[in-house]
Amino acid sequence: MRLLVLLALLGLLALAQGLTFPRSTLYVEGNGKRYPLKVEVADTPERQAQGLMFRKSLGEDEGMVFLFPTPTAGGFWMKNTLIPLSIAFFNREGIVLRILDMAPCRADPCPVYYPGVVYQGALEVNQGWFQRRGLKEGARVGGEALRLWPR
Template sequence: MLTVEVAETDEDRAQGLMGRTSLPDDHGMVFIFFEEHLGGFWMKNTLIPLSIAFFGQDGEILDILDMKPCKKDPCPTYDPGVSYWGALEVNRGAFGAWGVSVGDRIRMN
């Protein structure tokens, strides 16, 4: 089980995990869009390396990407190349350590 912060407003999503110096191993942040969404995430002013899982409306993981901290522009964009309903950020490498992969499903309570 994972404890997540929910980023459901534009302001929450824009802030994300920027400025954090750590993230507990059993925590993450979920970004909910409530509709099909295109585009990627960037790591500007994010200080910790993260992995991100993009998922569809049914919770199926569509892609998992590892992201590096970025302190100054230009920062790369991490884009799954498909539309998605949400994304889950955790410490880098956590999905692999947990045996989570593309095609698995995210379930939220």
């Protein structure tokens, strides 16, 4: 719980400082098709803490990719996130391990969404994006954004 409080404080601090995100592209492959996305990259603890907080909308083929330097099993929460999201957790090879839907949360207590797997990246998009394309666990994430993976 202390970690979540720290991340929330980092997120609010980052927001107050006008934190910006690198922009890039990636794709999700599955069912023999490739689906491109424009993404913002959350590659630092400050960017990861802010995420999509306070955003009022997200384009249909837009998202945010979270890239972690080492494998993690941590959860995501939706504190101050106004948009319903779907999140795909993937490994360093880009293989999607779990997809979850997450609901907006404006007031504590906000639920924490744990994937139940060890992952190194996560992709947030509008809720239902994966389902509308028939994408499931085992799909693959790739593209330019992954070149920004912290080492």
